[in-house]
Amino acid sequence: MDVKTLCLGVLTEGDKTGYEIKRCFEDAFSHFFVAGFGSIYPALAELSRRGLVTSRSVEQEGRPDKKIYSITPEGERVLGDELTGTPPRHKVRSEFLVLMYFAHLLPPERVAGAIDQMIAQWAPLVAELEDCLTDPDMAPGQRFAAGYGRAVLGAALAYVRAGKAALVAELADARARDPVAMAGE
Amino acid sequence: MDVKTLCLGVLTEGDKTGYEIKRCFEDAFSHFFVAGFGSIYPALAELSRRGLVTSRSVEQEGRPDKKIYSITPEGERVLGDELTGTPPRHKVRSEFLVLMYFAHLLPPERVAGAIDQMIAQWAPLVAELEDCLTDPDMAPGQRFAAGYGRAVLGAALAYVRAGKAALVAELADARARDPVAMAGE
DNA sequence: ACCACCATGTAAACGGTTACATGATTAC
């Protein structure tokens, strides 16, 4: 399962341009799937080549022509197969947690700063998900995915907020007791 | 930050072979960083080429020679720079949540099955993290990272366990009311 | 019998990120 599958997926909700698909990704999937233009446009071109989507161009002034994509019946079939056949993976790749794991090798301010950055990133996301869960027109699965984000990011946020002070204090303490071990940073 | 950085990181805790490094990754990072032999061995070779680690070979019977790697002072410096200079990213890529998002396009049993698979994957991980948090010899940052895993995976587990039945019921209900819209799956 | 563990590596394929190229409009 890759960006192509996601593109087919959002096109089941209606025709869209590549640009709109990206906004769609940002609105709905940002907490579990990220894709930039550099992967969306080539994905759409490939889907088109395979006959899983069609596109019609709309002329515009002062901009490149808009290309509105639609999913084909064959595309719907392939999407169904992909969704049914792919094992449900769930991967986290966190350089933030790597940083935390090796916190004893870093200046405590750096550790505190990294935590603050994560809080700044997660807090608005949780708020947005909370907001979007008030919408009554969501499909059950969409609500489930958004609810997951709220629950899990909420827990992450609460955990780092609660643990930050103690961690930074412990690190500073360890430094004060054994400053030689940190030489050369 | 990539597998090379992580290798340097675990080598600060003592000399290790590539094989041991992988076990180390599995024990300590499995909930936020995954790496296979296919990325660890080339990473070690590259670090060696750059003089950030050294290795000595130990002959063995019936197996390839063991290569024990040690981090060099230069390697420690580069590790520090990398850790200090990298922005703390945190990425989730969840095909499981994609599946949930498009649940209405799938047979409800498939959705239930996917949830069960995630529970089967997360439950032992949470137990393991819980267990490892009882170890008093962990560095504060390591405890923080493990605690994060327990809190967040625990929340994920609780969320999917609590929401599974309702989601599956809603999906089955929607199918019963409008079976035509799901034709062709 | 078969699988897991130990132990190292290579090579191709795959997919995603980043940077580049273009450019008008609108809001702060």
Place this chain on the structure above:
DNA sequence: GTAATCATGTAACCGTTTACATGGTGGT
């Protein structure tokens, strides 16, 4: 003036995954 929004695309680069290759030991 500066940045964001709309709108598409290419190409080089990077890193990971997967499959292959080899093979003895110990447990169920």
